């Protein structure tokens with residue numbers, strides 16, 4: 001069994017702490033800042049085995065070298081982006097597996113936000129670390145890839161088990177809800193979820209992880225028929 005919890009960093013980023021209960025292994029995903037992540041690691045027992053990077057942007061990688069030096073953790077990320085990521089101990093590509101304690105993560109290449117973006121699926125925790133590909137009620141901007149690539153990437157994530165917990169890289173859910181409600185004002189699942197999120201955020205709590213089933217019912221970027229419809233919706237969001 002693997003559990004995940006968010007650590008708030010920078011303005012609205014999350015690093016995710018993963019713990020494998022049986023062996024006590026610990027990993028962190030996208031540690032953009034070292035200090036708040038080290039604080040959480042030390043409070044939990046002071047061990048870090050693995051650093052997983054979803055993509056090369058500084059708001060996901062910034063604390064990597066400091067944490068590697070402090071804990072001796074191995075760093076895993078996309079071989080494709082080897083030149084613009086921190087030094088990789090485990091260069092990864094689509095379909096690879098990452099050993100983590102007695103469990104493993106599956107690597108899903110999701111080009112779109114960046115060309116080398118990876119997501120990590122841990123079946124043992126029904127966890128998806130979705131980086132800046134899939135947000136709750138949203139998806140990443142197309143900085144490098146095409147709408148066709150992002151649409152195909154989201155399709156692959158949407159095919160994971162519906163009870164998968166989606167652990168994304170940013171707390172964008174409330175802002176995403178405002179756009180989603182314009183796109184689908186009559187979506188009852190969306191309206192109910194948006195109200196839940198507003199209540200969590202009013203109490204200062206993270207809105208994530210969300211359930212993939214919720215995203216399938218409410219996220220407008222998973223609710224498009226084809227790449228052209230996706231591209232049009234993404235363009236409207238960019239102007240929103």
Ligand code: ZN
Nearest residue numbers: 055057113132
């Ligand atoms: Zn990014």
Ligand code: FE
Nearest residue numbers: 057059132169
């Ligand atoms: Fe980001």
